[in-house]
Amino acid sequence: MTTSQRFLHTLRTPVGVAASIAFLALAFLAIFAPIIWGQQASVTNTSLISQPPSPEHVFGTDGSGRDILLRTLVATRLSVVMALTATAIGIVCGVVLGLLPLILGGTPGRWIVAGINIGVAFPGLLLAIAFSVILGQSAAAASLAIAIAMMPNYGRFVHNLAASVWGRDYVSAALVLGVPKRQIVFRHVLPNIRDPLLVNATLTAGGTLLAFAGLSFLGLGVQVPQFDWGRMLNEGISRIFVTPAAALVPGVAIILAGLTFVLLGEVLSRTLNTGARRTLSARVLRKLKRVRLRAAEDAKQDHATIDTGEASENVLSVRGLKVFAPGSDAELRPLVDGVSFDIGRGEIVGVVGESGSGKSLTLMSIAGLLEAPLHVTARSASFDGEDLVLSEDGHPRSLDHHFGTKLAMVFQDPMSSLNPALHVGTQVAESGQLHLYMTRAEAKATAVARLEDVRIPDAERRYSQYPHEYSGGMRQRAMIAAGLMGKPSLILADEPTTALDVTVQAGILKLLGQINEEDGTAIMFVSHDIAVVTSLCTRVLVMYRGRLVEDISADELRAGNAAHPYTQALMATVPTMSSPRGEAMASIPDDADFTGTSPIGVIEAVLPPTEAIRLIDFEGAAK
Template identity: 50%
Template sequence: MSAARSRWSSVARTPVGACAGLLLLAVVVLAVLAPLLWGDRASVVDTAAIQQGPSDAHLLGTDNLGRDIFYRVLVATRLSLLLAVTATLLGVALGLVLGALPSVLPRGAGRFVTSVVNIAVAFPGLLLALFFAVIFGVGATGAVLAIGLAMAPAFARLTQTLSASVAGRDFVAAARTVGVGRMRLLVRHILPNIAEPLAVNATIGAGASLLAFSGLSFLGLGVQAPEYDWGRLLGEGLGRINLTPAPALAPCVAVVVTGLAFNLFGEAAAAALGVRTLSRQAVGARPLPPPAQDTAAGTAAHRPDTDERPVLAVENLQVAFPGPAGWTTPVRGVSFAVHPGEAVGVVGESGSGKSLTAMAVSRLVEHPAQVTARRLEFTGTPLLDSDERELRRLLGTSLAMVFQDPMSSFNPVTSMGRQLAEVAEHHQHLSRSAAFARAVDRLRAVRVPAPERRARQYPHEFSGGMRQRAMIGMGLMGDPRLIIADEPTTALDVTVQRQVLRLLTEVRDERATAILLISHDITVIARTCDRVLVMYAGRIVEDLPAADLFTAARHPYTRALLAAVPDLDTDRDRPLAVIPGRPPEPDRIPRGCAFAPRCPSADDHCRREDPEPVTHTVGHRIACWHPSQDATELVGIEAGIEAGAEAGAGAGAEETTTGGGTA
């Protein structure tokens, strides 16, 4: 691709990269031409010129059969380079397989492979090479196998580390949501994104492989007569180094210069591309045992007064993570329901468990975390007990995710059209051309200008707002019953925010699609959603209709959030209102009500016992021992926010294509 070619060309433009690249090119040209030009002269036996020193006739002298050492060093370039590169390719291939296996194998088998790699990495590479050389026997083939197997564990560890970093990106989570299988996920989404750092480390590894191969040949375990490489020539010339150092120094210099060229080019590429080398690879974490089943009771999900079955029903949802001091539960007893065509907003400070709740109901929380619930159903299908293949098909066609960061939501090495088309190919079994045509149609539906051209572009060629539209278009490739939008307007300007929110509303109205909207902006939630869930410390502390948010909010935390929202009448000479203190850490939830340390109404009862959600009015539930009864001060907040919203609506009332330019 053009972006990748541009990055690699930038490596060649650096002084170190240019010098190392030219040197490598010279070595490759020499490896190709030397045997053709001087192969015969390097093999001529001259018994009259045995073991002579450097002269005009023989620049580096002769060996014990009178053969010219200078020409032998030149001709040995091909075999030395070929064997080193072959061993490197073998090591990289085996490392890729070992590093990728934990991603596609069952959990137990994956752990076993990871443990084997961890044990192998603990041994020095040269020691492993010597061990395998003894097993495979002397000769070039045995040495290639030995060095390749010795290099494989380091590349396997690097592959595991890089794969883990990519596996956490939003576009991988999106692919899982649409039901992409493990093997396809690995080949299409993970390996292409780690190919560049692996190529850099393979270049550096080739220099180490050349040195290791020369060492084995020097010890007599590598290339055998009549073949010869630099290591064998070094071994033959070492016995005469006190009398004639040239026969030993020449192959030694060739090994050092070529190995240095590989290493310098790899390091220059690493510096220019910003990737990590084998010497800086991370150490994988040790797997943790599964937790005991959490049997804590939760409250039943509140259901609106309707006979229609909810699209999403959640009761007593809990998400636990292992830690040094035991299990931490960032989401503890969350219960709610989302009905067809309903928009439910989730608000709260960072760390309150909003996004983790969305990830849990989407089946995107992976081991070693444990997700438990009394009831977790999507369109009537239990998400925790159903067959994995059935869930992939269901979630891939009926659930859409719109992530917070639109740049990380797409695979950077695949065109936008192909990424959208993958959903139709995988679940609707459309042909490649038909799926691409549907992708273009979905881009047109979300108002992406020139969709045919845009579908062939890559994510970096889209602006932030356009990427969010394309993300919604990906969700519409199927027939979504629920759209989970996790901070979909973060880092977007107000005009583009309005367009994205309007697009979600239109999708909801046209298709009766339910929406679960997560946001820090409580005013956005109030104007977009039907109901509001206020979360704090992993629990829902208030559930009420959005229309009553500014007049009927009763929980002290909800009221504090509303009071912290500035409006057009806010006195700019006074400090902005803030909530004193900070939310508790998930592993340090205090006894009783988690908001008690920050609540002005808290008493000893609040600090002793955690309140359960109770019905305050129809459709309004509160988890508080002392809910407020005074709503007068909230009316002014509502009026100010309404005025600000109208002013913003006037500025962005006309639909534009601000997000349509090239980023």
Template identity: 50%
Template sequence: MQGRWSRVVRTPLGLTATALVVLVIALACLGPVLWGTGADAVNTDDILALPSGEHWAGTDNLGRDILLRSLVAARPSILLALAAIVISVVIGMLLGAAPFVLGRRTGRLVSAAVNIAVAFPGILLALFFAVVFGAGATGAVLAIGLSGAPAFARLTQTLVAGIAARDYVAAARIAGVGRFRVLFRHVLPNIAEPLVVNATIGAGGALLSFTGLSFLGLGVQSPSYDWGRLLYDGIGAIYVNAAAALAPGAAVLLAGLAFNLFGESVAKGLGIPVGFGLRAPATTRAAAVPEPAVHGEDAREPSDDVVLDVRDLEVTFPGPTGPVLLVRGVSFEVRRGEAVGVVGESGSGKSLTALAITRLVADHGRVDAARLDLLGHDLLAPDTAVRRRLLGTSLAMVFQDPMTSFNPTRRIGAQLAEVATHHQGKTRREAMARAVDRLAAVRIPDAEARARQYPHEFSGGMRQRAMIGMGLMGKPALIVADEPTTALDVTVQQQVLDLLAVIREADDVALVLISHDVTVVGEVCDRVLVMYAGRVVEDLPAAGLATAARHPYTRALVEAVPDMATDLTRPLATIPGRPVSPADAPPGCAYADRCPLADARCRAEDPPLVAAEGSGHRVACWHAGEPVRPTEDLVETVESL
């Protein structure tokens, strides 16, 4: 971090801006001390004197030196402007973080209020609040502070939304960490830089606005004075003594330029977007998703060894023409020590199913199910301390991208230890010892030293193993791994998969492995769920994935993966067409347009997921198990016609 800031200062613009800011701050600190007595000295024999060697900018109507008064006025002008920007920052942060803390409904009202306020020009808001609070320094500070808060709230809201989507925030929520703690420990530290940069630029704007209010008579009142008040006094004599207005005007220009240039140079050097003061149009909020009908209660009680019980899971999001059902009617069980794989193309609903299970679906989405139980506890029940503790200790989530799985501003060990201190009542020392032990358990060498390092000091495979270690801080009964090997090379992929297998066997932990690679799922899992267009189309034992698959889509997925026996002289097998968008799902079977076995019934009726031959095998297809004619035969048939 220190190196990044030093690079900013070494640039010509950064060095110039830094020097100007230091000069302005020094002037504010030392001005009253050095020139306070001379600035207040009244000399009736030298009233309204023109600039001279004794008075470089002349004197006012009481014979006081205008230049000295301009130098002394630096302190109140800058202090009042900084007070106003602090108010803007604090209120803006509160309003911007409200949607994250308060949830969807209340947060939506706050966002709507911010959108309305942002639509008004800042100067109009400042004048409105100045009239409300009355003339004077206090009223002007409040007016400038409140008028700048909406733009800062918009910036904060955007930054918070970006960080809230990161995996390490989701991991903290799975661990049962409260929203306020997540906000202060994981979100705000990661948006500190852009907030500071934009606040610096905002200080220049606040200074100009405060000067304007004082010039209009709504700010500092006589006998006190700031640059705006001096500008007001000097403008009356501008045709006689232009320096009376130019001196405070130049001071305002210099100070405002210093803050703005410094903020711009830091933003450019650090690559931070500058958003303060930008009046973006109010965004159109998506309509709320109506309450879907609640499914009837499933009469069957779960077995004692069932870790996860899912019945008729549905996930709905608002769309441009109405609610869109992205996950529909998903039902399955995961027992102790069992590994269940979920496969399918991108957009099939795999990851969204995992997010629904872990209760991480975005606020504008809705999760509904006849049953969604973890160890017999209803995950759809209202949020309580008991449920947070359950999620934090009995459920572990391994995310797809190891780079975003950890908070980059905190050490690895501290992030793992947070689970133990928050849920297990351990002291910091005990929690850190547990974190080191868990890092060693997931085969991270020199775990004690590594615990003191930051995420960027870990390799991709080590970050993924550390993420698994975080899940093992408690005693998880279920691990949900959402494509945990996607961003890793093949060697590290195998290491991560072997680690998951060892953990599963050692502690009888259930595993839900989501992947687009049917080969990986077939090797690691006991059972496979194949998803297409948001629903499960086949549920079969992993051992029969290559030989016993009955759904045409499952067989197409298997055939699309080359192996050592693949004929290199022929084109690789592919699935024709593109996956169906859930928003445009056709009637009947969603796979019909890509299926070589589809007929009129397939395009009219959606097949139910029913038990096939033998136990533990379900398939949703009107032509389950029927052979698919080879592509060459189809081509010959078409040519003969």
């Protein structure tokens, strides 16, 4: 769905309709109200001073006999225009201020960041009042003062967004290639932070409107004979007990105009948030509904045939797991297609396959960590004897209370999984307080014990250290310790050794093996390294293009008894001590197809001639 389509879809929602009506009304008044009622709103009539509401004057008249409603409508233009002017100046200057430290770098960049931080320390309205006094009492001076006061906060916002993009690999590559920093900022940084900037700009406009009205109310903004809502509020507050509408009507106008900008920000947020479920088209949602209904019908059939005695031996049982993603043509594309497997209690099961085969997707869907627009269905799924019920978005709701107690997960990159601003021990102990209802002291004592269990030296001292003070292997051990705060029946390990060197990897594998042996914890281990999987696991699941093509014991796999050609091809690509030197290593070409739909198969181009094998039909091998 394109951005324009998402925008039109959002406009049809209740929030979109309300935002559209409010914006059109505000725009109409800002453009046409001074033309239509400008002269009437300026006429004074001493015979109608402070009149109550009447058919001729809906909200009465002010202290000069002028119609309150007409003056409020006419004041829309000046109030909105000056607020938008201040917003535009403040945002442009804030963007430049936030990007300058990246362009200049070094000492100048650090000085600018320090200046931004000092500016943020002062309240924005206080800065606006101070600069308004310095610049003089006028509408233009008030707008400029508000823009200056806005710059530090917006500058820091932009700098934080830009700094997160500046560390990306494509920016580093551009720097290596000698691309000027200012060009990198406009080509790589700004396009990637555009969406949050636009959303924040609409919200800032609402706040600026309120700030400008505040300065006019204090007499530092619009001056007589001009008037805006703040000036009207200033004039009406002294007679609020005589003519309440003189102060209340412009006050309500300020609130409604500010709310309009908030609604516009919400519309932009929904439009630009491409990952949200609400951006899915009605066609896709109907397809997902049909998929859920079919999965529910299949689940009833599975429940009727499951052997309860056999199921109790499995800590995890999954039937017909599918993960869908909506394509550009509103068709549902299966990323994981009908995967079924069991994980026995105390068993270590490996999952192997090429990148993109669906290994991590399968693991994340089991843990309920996939977000929209990805959608998960399954004919049936059970964990530790409890059926997992999928919600509308495919998340297994009944799984939540198992996290930290019976289910643990170890991610690939421990540095990104640990919060750099918190002590490691605090993060390890957190699950004990959340899920096991421990006191802070009990959680800390347990966390220290778990850190010792995973062989982290001097655990008491290490408890209060930050992630950057840990090595890569120690961070991974800390993640495992967090999962062991309870007594997990199953650990989901998503390539936990990929980012580690060989010696640290061996330590983590040994630790997982000890946990399995001592505590009887089942482990589902995803990895690209077949040698590691066959040495650690008792059984191996082989995935290819989102399907489970073979379920084989590790002993059979090591013995070369794999039945499926893809498994055989994978094993043939693993180098051994007897691999001939000087010859090209075996590999699987990009155009190889093992599904039987395009019988390229495994030929001499895939494997060395002595190891060429015959293509076996996918459906037959899967059975």
